[in-house]
Amino acid sequence: MRFKRSERIVYMTQYLMNHPNELVPLTFFVQKFRQAKSSISEDVQIIRDTFQKEGLGVVKTVAGASGGVMYKPEMGKEEAREVIEEVIELLQEKDRLLPGGYLFLSDLMGNPTLLNKIGKLIATLYAEEDLDAVVTIATKGISLANAVASALNLPVVVIRKDNKVTEGSTVSINYVSGSSRKIETMVLSKRTLPEGSNVLVVDDFMRAGGSINGVMNLMNEFKATVKGVSVLVESKEVKQRLIEDYTSLVRLSDVDEYNQEFTVEKGNSLDKFSQKER
Amino acid sequence: MRFKRSERIVYMTQYLMNHPNELVPLTFFVQKFRQAKSSISEDVQIIRDTFQKEGLGVVKTVAGASGGVMYKPEMGKEEAREVIEEVIELLQEKDRLLPGGYLFLSDLMGNPTLLNKIGKLIATLYAEEDLDAVVTIATKGISLANAVASALNLPVVVIRKDNKVTEGSTVSINYVSGSSRKIETMVLSKRTLPEGSNVLVVDDFMRAGGSINGVMNLMNEFKATVKGVSVLVESKEVKQRLIEDYTSLVRLSDVDEYNQEFTVEKGNSLDKFSQKER
Numbered sequence: 016m017r018f019k020r021s022e023r024i025v026y027m028t029q030y031l032m033n034h035p036n037e038l039v040p041l042t043f044f045v046q047k048f049r050q051a052k053s054s055i056s057e058d059v060q061i062i063r064d065t066f067q068k069e070g071l072g073v074v075k076t077v078a079g080a081s082g083g084v085m086y087k088p089e090m091g092k093e094e095a096r097e098v099i100e101e102v103i104e105l106l107q108e109k110d111r112l113l114p115g116g117y118l119f120l121s122d123l124m125g126n127p128t129l130l131n132k133i134g135k136l137i138a139t140l141y142a143e144e145d146l147d148a149v150v151t152i153a154t155k156g157i158s159l160a161n162a163v164a165s166a167l168n169l170p171v172v173v174i175r176k177d178n179k180v181t182e183g184s185t186v187s188i189n190y191v192s193g194s195s196r197k198i199e200t201m202v203l204s205k206r207t208l209p210e211g212s213n214v215l216v217v218d219d220f221m222r223a224g225g226s227i228n229g230v231m232n233l234m235n236e237f238k239a240t241v242k243g244v245s246v247l248v249e250s251k252e253v254k255q256r257l258i259e260d261y262t263s264l265v266r267l268s269d270v271d272e273y274n275q276e277f278t279v280e281k282g283n284s285l286d287k288f289s290q291k292e293r
Numbered sequence: 294m295r296f297k298r299s300e301r302i303v304y305m306t307q308y309l310m311n312h313p314n315e316l317v318p319l320t321f322f323v324q325k326f327r328q329a330k331s332s333i334s335e336d337v338q339i340i341r342d343t344f345q346k347e348g349l350g351v352v353k354t355v356a357g358a359s360g361g362v363m364y365k366p367e368m369g370k371e372e373a374r375e376v377i378e379e380v381i382e383l384l385q386e387k388d389r390l391l392p393g394g395y396l397f398l399s400d401l402m403g404n405p406t407l408l409n410k411i412g413k414l415i416a417t418l419y420a421e422e423d424l425d426a427v428v429t430i431a432t433k434g435i436s437l438a439n440a441v442a443s444a445l446n447l448p449v450v451v452i453r454k455d456n457k458v459t460e461g462s463t464v465s466i467n468y469v470s471g472s473s474r475k476i477e478t479m480v481l482s483k484r485t486l487p488e489g490s491n492v493l494v495v496d497d498f499m500r501a502g503g504s505i506n507g508v509m510n511l512m513n514e515f516k517a518t519v520k521g522v523s524v525l526v527e528s529k530e531v532k533q534r535l536i537e538d539y540t541s542l543v544r545l546s547d548v549d550e551y552n553q554e555f556t557v558e559k560g561n562s563l564d565k566f567s568q569k570e571r
Contacts (some may be wrong), residue, residue, distance in 0.1 A: 065303040
C-alpha cells in the first residue's frame with residue numbers, strides 16, 4: 016500500500032498527538048510507509064513548521080541514530096491568557112461562592128475540553144523539569160492532574176484522605192489543615208510512587224496551603240523531590256501562607272459571603288510565560 | 294499568509310483531534326485559510342480516507358448549510374482486542390490481589406496513555422447513544438470517566454461517598470453495598486447534572502454491583518436515563534448480580550487469596566464490537 020505525502024502527514028500528525036512527550040524514531044514512519052528517510056524528514060518538517068507557525072505546540076526533532084521526533088503539547092502566552100480569561104469568566108458566574116469562602120468548581124473539573132486546555136497550560140510551565148509523576152489529592156484534584164499528566168505523558172499519583180483496602184500497603188502522615196486547624200490524615204499507596212521520584216503537585220484550590228504542605232511531608236517519606244506546585248485557584252486572603260513557591264491560574268479575593276461578592280483575577284502563571292518567552 | 298495543502302492538513306487534523314465529537318463548519322477552515330470551499334472539502338476527504346484506512350477513528354462529513362466535519366474517536370475491533378490484552382497482561386502481574394478479593398488498580402488508573410485507549414474503547418461502545426454526561430463514583434472511577442468523557446466530548450459528573458462543603462447543595466441516597474452488606478451513602482451536587490439527562494455510568498471495578506445500583510437510584514432522583522454501564526474489571530464470582538445490562542473490559546475469576554492466584558479473561562466488550570461491525 017502506497018501512501019501519498021498528504022496521507023502520511025495526516026497519519027503522522029495524529030500519531031504524534033496521541034504520543035505526547037515520546038520520542039518517535041523516524042525509522043518507525045520509514046517502515047510504516049516504506050518511504051525513504053529523506054521524504055519522512057520532509058514530512059516531519061512540514062508538521063513542525065505548521066505547529067510552530069500556528070502555536071500548536073512544539074515538534075522537536077532529534078538527530079542521530081537514537082534520534083526521532085517528539086511532540087510537546089505547549090501553549091503560547093496569548094493562548095494561555097485566553098484560557099485564564101475563560102476561567103475567570105466562568106468563576107464570576109452567580110452563586111459560585113460556598114459557605115466558608117470556597118468556590119464551586121465541580122463543573123469546571125468535569126469539563127474535559129477546558130481541562131485539556133488548563134492541563135496544556137500547566138504542562139508548559141513545567142515542561143523543562145525532569146518529572147516522573149504528577150501528584151494530586153483526592154477528590155477534585157484528580158481530573159486536573161489527569162489533564163496535566165496527559166500532556167506531559169506522565170503517571171498520576173493520587174493521595175487520599177482515607178485508607179482503602181484497594182490501595183494495598185500505604186504510607187500515611189498527619190497534617191494540620193491550614194484553614195480549619197484540624198488534624199487530618201493523608202495516605203498514599205506505597206507502590207504508586209517509586210522512591211526518589213521528581214514530582215509536580217497539582218490541586219484545584221489552595222487557601223493557606225495546609226493540604227499541599229501535607230503533600231510535601233508525605234513526599235519526604237517517599238524521598239521524592241517536589242519540582243513544582245500548581246493550583247487552579249488560590250485564595251488571596253490568607254494570613255500566613257505555608258507554601259511559598261507555586262503557580263496559580265487565578266486568584267480569589269475580596270470574598271464577601273453575605274453579599275455573594277468576590278473578585279477573581281489572574282494568578283502568577285502568566286508571568287512565568289513572560290519569562291519563558293523573554 | 295498562504296497555506297499549502299500539506300500545512301492545511303496538519304492544522305485540520307490536529308484541530309479535529311482537539312475537538313472530538315464537535316461539528317466544525319467547513320466555513321471555519323475556509324475563513325482560516327482563505328481558500329475555496331472545494332479545496333477544503335478535498336482536504337477533509339484526504340483526512341477522512343486516511344483515518345478510515347488506518348482505523349484511527351471516524352471522520353464524518355455532514356452536507357448542507359449547517360453541515361461540517363466531525364471527528365469521532367472510535368476504535369476498531371482489532372485495536373480493542375489489543376487494548377484488552379494489554380489490560381489482562383498488566384492485571385496478571387504478581388501481588389495484585391488485595392485482601393477481600395480486590396485487585397490493585399491504582400497504577401492503571403494513573404496511566405494516561407492506557408486510560409486514553411480504554412476511554413476510546415468505551416466511547417466506541419456507546420458512540421450511538423445520545424449522551425449528555427458520563428457519571429462515575431469517587432475516587433478511582435474519576436480518571437476512567439475523564440478518559441471516556443474526553444473521547445465523547447461530554448462533562449464528567451462525580452458522585453461522592455461523603456458530603457463536602459465544596460459541592461454546594463446535594464442530593465443523597467443510601468444503598469446497601471453488595472459485598473459487605475453495609476449501608477452506605479452517595480451524594481451528588483445538584484448543579485452538576487441537569488434533570489432528565491442521558492448518562493453513561495463508568496467505574497473501575499464491579500462485584501455484586503451494589504455501588505452501581507446505588508448510582509441507578511441516585512440517577513432516578515435526577516430523572517436521568519442510564520443509557521449504559523461500563524466497568525474496567527468485573528468480578529465473576531458473584532451469587533447475585535444487581536446489575537444485568539453492562540459491559541466490562543475484563544473479568545476476574547478463580548480468586549484464591551491464600552495462594553495469590555486468580556484468572557483474568559476478556560469481558561463482554563469485544564462481543565459488542567462484533568455486533569457493531571457485522
